[in-house]
Amino acid sequence: MTIANKKVLVAGMSPLAQELKELISKHGAQVLSLDQLDEHQDSLDYVVEVTNYNLEDKKRIIQQIDQALAARPEVPILTTSLAITATEVASWTTSPQRVCGFGTFVPLAERKLIELAPALQTEESIVKKVEAFVQSLEKETSIVDDEVGLVFPRVLSLIINEAVFALMEGTASKEDIDIAMKKGTNYPYGPLEWADQIGLDEVYAVVRGLYRDLGEERFRPASLLRKMVLAGRVGKRSNQGFYSYNK
Amino acid sequence: MLVSVIGAGTMGSGIALVCARKGHQVKLMDTNQSVLEKAQSFLQKILNRDVEKGRISESEKEKIYQSILPTQSMEQLADCEIVIEAVPERLDLKKKIFQDLSNICSEKALLLSNTSSISITEIAAGCKGEERILGLHFFNPAPVMPLVEVIRGMKSSEENVQKVVQFAKDLGKVPVTCNDSPGFIVNRIARPYYNESLNILGSRIATPKQIDEIMTKAGGFRMGPFALQDLIGIDINFATTESVYTNFFHEGRFKPSRIQQRMVQAGRLGRKTGGGFYDYSK
Missing domain, CATH: 3.40.50.720 (NAD(P)-binding Rossmann-like Domain)
Known part of the structure; x- marks a missing residue:
């Protein structure tokens, strides 16, 4: 076709x-x-x-x-x-x-x-x-069956959400979190740089949607993710997300 | 440098090899003689393959092999500058080892644990010189995977953190530093890759084969979550999840999957048992 x-x-x-x-x-x-x-x-x-x-x-x-x-x-x-x-x-x-x-x-x-x-x-x-x-x-x-976030966006958004929790808690720096996931488990991108590329608003929309529809604690959005979206720091698109992008 | 590795299993011998390849003298300690012998033939095999592939010469091979000295006695480690513990993940075992090491080794020796799930702070508690006890977490297979996590226990000194980071760099590894929190970085942030895929399977949104295809073709991940569990061992993966879940005081984000638990109970553990989410018997 x-x-x-x-x-x-x-x-x-x-x-x-x-x-x-x-x-x-x-x-x-x-x-x-x-x-x-x-x-x-x-x-x-x-x-x-x-x-x-x-x-x-x-x-x-x-x-x-x-x-x-x-x-x-x-x-x-x-x-x-x-x-x-x-x-x-x-x-x-x-x-x-x-x-x-x-x-x-x-x-x-x-x-x-x-x-x-x-x-x-x-x-x-x-x-x-x-x-x-x-x-x-x-x-x-x-x-796939109809559920919020389907498969890839749902799984990736929750990985990113967990990375944001780890960042908020000061477990490691954003750079080290991204390096660790690329070099320790072969991810194509680090979760935080990946979020910047996708748009934090998109990622947040998936996590929030899962939390809203399914109500489980596992889908609770990291508050930093929500705040960054509210502050307009959605990633590359706005020149500022977890990293800065100067044009 | 004079380095010692405690525990001559797959991780321990792999770490010993990484150190020996960079010219360190290594004492490989295990209380079990047959484990030490197995480790030596494993090291021979890897080094022979390196020679066959032209990566090293016969004499380099001999030099590396000879620089790894097997021993059954902890007393032998007294002169080591760096000790890396890689014994099974049991707190009592590790605590005993670090208690002994803190008495046997010099006060300046760095005492490192390769634990993937036990708190460094807890391992170090009550030892002499807690500021020199840190985590140095390698990934399997240690000779291949570039990452190491350097874990700061609550009482580890920043100076020692920097020393371990430098040691890891000199080993040709990529070090990241993190605080002593459950699962550290990788084993924590990777949980949803497996857990959420299992959750999606549990709700019959897609099949394991479909989910693997989607994660590789849509997401660009090298292996799908189910093929990867079969490779790692479903029991190993489940144990990691359970440990992170328990250590986060049952935080719902890490809740283990009943599907995975049933697979473990049934002995369908992945490639090593001929079947897991996929069948490998043919």
Whole structure:
């Protein structure tokens, strides 16, 4: 399958949005933004929505799209289920069967595979469509059950959360924590430099979402992680995270 | 330098080799003669392979091999400047060794424990010269893995921390320093890699094979969490988690997995038993 000449709406606040736009247009599709929704609502082929940190924004955007496409329930909405389940996002819509979750982190160039998580309500035909769509972007897919953060974002976010606890407690310096995980157990990046690359807001959204939905102590966010997001120190994107990045 | 390593198991002999390769004189001490003999043939095997691969000459091999002196007596370690303890992870055993060492060795000797899970502060408590007792945690296999964690017990002196850091650098290792907290850095921060994957499996979100594929292909990790548990030994991995959990006073973030416990109870421990999360019997 190819997405050449298809129309894909990419909406949402995550840093994933920009990278997805580039990746999708590289594969020949026409990328549209939210303010072009009304103009193209009769001809849109796919919707990708990627808000994670602010869930009120996510709800507003999803409902706006769902309403504009009310007459076309066959158009799939692929939404990030990083901070919230796809099932909950689908529950906000009038056509929940078209909503399917997915999740990953930037940079997309380093992801050979992207996870998909159908909501309880997702129709099988929609799952097939979004699977083919993601594969047309030259990414392998793996279908997992719908739970906050899927697999890779959930596991990595909790590793990062633990690294932040260790940092807060003064167990070791940020540099030593990163070196230790690369040289002692072969991680591709140290957890704190990795968080800076992904965006601390994205990581925090996953941990907070797990804590909110599952309620277990194991998902309690490190308070420093939350404070850094509130202070706008989200990583490379803002030139300041655990490390400083001067342009 | 005159170095001694106590405990001639896999870790101890590996550490002895790392020291001997950098020109240190090493006394490798174990109370069990057959363990010492096994260690010597293990060292021979590794050094022979180094010669075959052209990494060292025959005479270099001999020199390294001869610089590791096996002994069964703790008294023999009296003149050592650095002692590295690498015996099984039992507090009573380690406490006894450090009590003896603090009496036998000179006051300036650095006494280091390769423990991965026991508090350095607790090992050192009551010993003569607690300021020179520190952790020096190597990773398995010690001759290959570059990292060492230098652990500051509550009474370790900063001067001695710096000495151990320098010693580790001279061994060609990459040292990091950390305070005496459960699991130190790596064994603590790596817990969610295994535990959360097990939790995801327990909730039937994905299969072990799927999770491994996702973590390697989406995450860029070299090995998936289940293949890695099979390699490490599920019993070893479970024991580490239990120890971190216990020492953090049952902090929920480290809660062990019942799936892993059942695997241990069933004796499905990974590659070494022919099966773990995957089957290796064919």
